[in-house]
Amino acid sequence: SVFLTYFEFLTLAALVIFQDHQLDLWILEIGLGGRLDAVNVIDPDVSVITSIGLDHQAYLGTSEEAIAREKAGVMRAGVTTFSAAINVRKTLDDEAVRQGGLMRWLDEVLEGSTLVLAKQIIDLTRMQLPKTSVALASLAMEELGYHITTECLVGLEQAQMLGRMSRYQIGDQTWILDVGHNPLACEFVTQALADSVETDHRVVIFGALSDKDVESMLPILQAYTSRIALVGIDGDRGRSVDSLVNLWSALFGQTCWRSFATLKDALEGLSSELKLDDQVLIMGSFVLVADALKHDLFN
Structure with a gap:
């Protein structure tokens, strides 16, 4: 019963x-x-x-x-x-x-x-x-x-886990995908990358679901690099790029480095802006990393 x-x-x-x-x-x-x-x-x-x-x-x-x-x-x-x-x-x-x-x-x-x-x-x-x-x-x-x-x-x-600081070498650029979606994960990933001292040329592409503590995550990422691209995530639980951009402005009193409606738009829009030795971190959600893994860039 x-x-x-x-x-x-x-x-x-x-x-x-x-x-x-x-x-x-x-x-x-x-x-x-x-x-x-x-x-x-x-x-x-x-x-x-x-x-x-x-x-x-x-x-x-x-x-x-x-x-x-x-x-x-x-x-x-x-x-x-x-x-x-x-x-x-x-x-x-x-x-x-x-x-x-x-x-x-x-x-x-x-x-x-x-x-x-x-x-x-x-x-x-x-x-x-x-x-x-x-x-x-x-x-x-x-x-x-x-x-x-x-x-x-x-x-x-x-041992490595897919989606946990997964590394991809694409030309001279290092791309890292991480499904971390809370402040503790942001602290761990950014500290681990900073300790590796591979490069000071850092870029973060960030998107999150609407029920996550983005207000605490963004300052951690902003302390890691000023080059942060905010992206929206589709779906009922997804957080729109407009919501992220507005929160960024409220937190820091300025506009974010770049913003895009979707991850696909971000990967295409940033392709001409990234430096040869940039280290690019995509993180914030399982959904975001899953979308990245479907992109031709990682296949």
């Missing part, structure tokens, strides 16, 4: 497939929050809360502390939760006590780029993936009794 939503049905189907294949290890992402997510029906052997930032506020709450309490829904009595979200440390510590869980923090075992586990030390310097994510995954695996082998570390050093 219980009617399932589309997402709940897909989740159940995935769990049945995992069970039928008798997998040794299940890695389940609690996509939206934690407490009310369909995937959270499974009781974990270990939990991970990577970071906490403002996103999906309509569902999770309007403060980092409120969102942290929702994310803490993945905790269980007697189960260890690992986290790097020190901005909500007290909230997560309190939730762990309330639920009878155990809380461990990444900063207790991470020394610079060196992760100190109980039985091994891992150098994160050459990791292509976010070091915090690799470190938390390593802690979770250790908690489950696994040893991180040399082969695993080599694989992690070479």
Whole structure:
């Protein structure tokens, strides 16, 4: 007599497939929050809360502390939760006590780029993936009794994810596509690119959905480069270029460098303006990066 939503049905189907294949290890992402997510029906052997930032506020709450309490829904009595979200440390510590869980923090075992586990030390310097994510995954695996082998570390050093700082060398220009769509992602990507010191010739092409915290993202991008092209995204949830341009003017008291109705228009319009050694970052939305990957430029 219980009617399932589309997402709940897909989740159940995935769990049945995992069970039928008798997998040794299940890695389940609690996509939206934690407490009310369909995937959270499974009781974990270990939990991970990577970071906490403002996103999906309509569902999770309007403060980092409120969102942290929702994310803490993945905790269980007697189960260890690992986290790097020190901005909500007290909230997560309190939730762990309330639920009878155990809380461990990444900063207790991470020394610079060196992760100190109980039985091994891992150098994160050459990791292509976010070091915090690799470190938390390593802690979770250790908690489950696994040893991180040399082969695993080599694989992690070479691993890349499509749409996560994906690089394309087109002539003398470097293009980077990233699906990041919240302030934390903007900070991570721009800092990672700035630290690489590849070039000072930076361009950002940015578009976002209407429910994202664009007001906090734009100042981060503006601090990274003044050459920012704002683009609109079609669809019911898309944010128009006019809305972005108006917000830019309200935030900075000036017009943005360039603006275009669509990403296609931006790629065509900027083709004659880009310098030979420009590093071009396209980010702000899964939809935006998906549109970019369909363009001839990246195929």
